[in-house]
Amino acid sequence: MVSLNSENALLRGVEQDFTGSTSVVNITRAGHAVGTFYGYVTDGLFRSMDELNNGTDWGLAVGPTGLYLGDVRYKDLNGDGKIGSEDVTTIGDPNPTFNYGITNNFTYKNFDVSIFLQGVQGSKIFNWTKKYTESLSNPFLNQSADVLNRYTESNPNASIPRFVNQWHSNNTKNSDRYIEDGSYLRIQNIAIGYNLPERWMKSVKASSARIYLSAQNLYTFTKYSGYDPEIGSFNKSVLSQNVDNGHYPNPRTFTIGANIQF
Secondary structure: OEEEOOOEEOOOOOOOEEEOOOOOOEEEEEOOEOOEEEEEOEEEEOOOHHHHOOOOEOOOOEOOOOEOOOOEEEOOOOOOOEOOHHHOEEEEOOOOOEEEEEEEEEEEOOEEEEEEEEEEEOOEEEOHHHHHHOOOOOOOOOOOHHHHHEOEOOEOOOOEOOOOOOOOOHHHOOEHHHEEEOOEEEEEEEEEEEEOOHHHHHHHOOOEEEEEEEEEEEEEEEOOOOOOOOOOEEOOEEEEEOEOOOOOOOOOEEEEEEEEEO
């Protein structure tokens, strides 16, 4: 089973925003997919003073307590020589290209196996959890172990920016730094059963009996770095899809049971 997906806002060709602001990450804009992610486009980190002093107005003074080596560098998309809200653009589509599911049943003698695979292809996720746990700008927020590999003088090739101690919020702007591939294939359910032989049924006066073991949400194949790529809507809004703000993952469950008929 495959379900293709296509959701675009109406009024194609008309420059009109229906929802969204610079404080959130989703926007619904004419001619684009509903709930499209938008933000800045990153260009790595500043690794030399020449990059900082190239004539671009970065919006902050250059220096250790302002914009400095190890801070995130953003692209000047409109070419006006400064970084501002005019450089915010669409950076990802949370809507999948298609959803799919595969079901198979197998039998061999008294054994039976059923398996259900479910997946999503082509969606993007805004990892807001990563934005918090790799912010390195607030001493009151717990950080992930990944920040141990942040930019420092002895680690100039790192991809995670330096620690700034709340000097500025440049490094935590909504950007493609937090966009990840949300595609996945999940073993949603697998069940193994065994039908007991009829000769065993006579002693308990049963006509049939089947014992089984099933597993729900057994394993997920995905490149997403978060706990679970199946995010869904944020605050139950269809306009805010696939924003991982600490989304609790689906549990993995195992069930053992028996079906007995008398």
